Amino acid sequence: MAGRLFTRRRDGRVEVRLNDAGREIIKVVFVHVLAAERDPNHEWHLSLNAPINPSSDDDDPLSSLARQNEIASNAELSFMTLNEQYLTDVEAWAWLSTIQIALRSTAVVHGLLSDEKLESCAPELMDDIRTMQQFLFELASCF
Amino acid sequence: MSSVRTQRSSSTGSDVEVEVQSDVSVITERPWNVIVWNDPVTPMTVVVVVFRRIFGYSNNKCTELMLTVHHEGRANVWSGQRERAESYCVKLQVAGLQATVERDA
Numbered sequence: 001m002a003g004r005l006f007t008r009r010r011d012g013r014v015e016v017r018l019n020d021a022g023r024e025i026i027k028v029v030f031v032h033v034l035a036a037e038r039d040p041n042h043e044w045h046l047s048l049n050a051p052i053n054p055s056s057d058d059d060d061p062l063s064s065l066a067r068q069n070e071i072a073s074n075a076e077l078s079f080m081t082l083n084e085q086y087l088t089d090v091e092a093w094a095w096l097s098t099i100q101i102a103l104r105s106t107a108v109v110h111g112l113l114s115d116e117k118l119e120s121c122a123p124e125l126m127d128d129i130r131t132m133q134q135f136l137f138e139l140a141s142c143f
Numbered sequence: 144m145s146s147v148r149t150q151r152s153s154s155t156g157s158d159v160e161v162e163v164q165s166d167v168s169v170i171t172e173r174p175w176n177v178i179v180w181n182d183p184v185t186p187m188t189v190v191v192v193v194f195r196r197i198f199g200y201s202n203n204k205c206t207e208l209m210l211t212v213h214h215e216g217r218a219n220v221w222s223g224q225r226e227r228a229e230s231y232c233v234k235l236q237v238a239g240l241q242a243t244v245e246r247d248a
Contacts, residue, residue: 052229054245055246063230063233066233067233067237071236096192098239100189100238101239103185107183112184113183118184140186140191143192
């Protein structure tokens with residue numbers, strides 16, 4: 001796990017310390033979520049657009065649109081603040097939401113839907129997942 | 144449904160009791176539930192933080208709901224009107240949790 005993230009609350013903001021490898025990983029994550037939201041052929045696109053009411057044939061289009069806008073907004077805000085050391089509460093929340101979406105999309109795309117499947121996945125994939133989880137632990141501790 | 148009402152008679156000026164018939168029935172709509180589903184990768188602390196931020200529940204309640212998701216595979220985290228249920232569902236999905244709405248059985 002090359003990426004390292006350290007966070008703490010300071011003067012009402014969230015201080016984010018990331019090493020270069022960690023920042024590169026985060027950058028890739030943010031770019032992927034942005035691309036997936038806009039490109040219907042992106043491998044994460046379906047996992048970002050899960051049904052709201054599975055028993056209904058077609059979901060409420062307004063709810064789906066609201067979700068797409070919010071996911072894209074969070075990813076854009078995260079990407080814009082990628083090189084910041086101090087984040088506002090809203091920016092830190094956007095980071096947490098975007099990384100969490102990337103983590104779950106990674107799991108869905110690779111069929112990691114149970115603990116057994118997760119434990120038996122490829123080491124590189126497991127490393128990516130552990131890195132994102134570690135970042136999420138750090139960010140969650142600020143809320 | 145019937146009820147007894149007291150009315151003043153216009154001819155005699157005295158109070159008389161009349162029975163009033165009415166058909167009133169109360170229809171109670173079944174609420175919509177917001178369901179959060181378990182997955183093997185989302186850290187437990189993230190689930191607790193998301194519940195607290197979106198619903199404003201206490202830390203204890205959020206932890207309890209998170210553990211229900213973890214052990215039972217799903218948890219009903221909110222019940223009520225359909226529009227609000229969908230709005231909460233969207234917020235949970237935007238935060239990266241797997242959530243759906245369903246009508247109370």
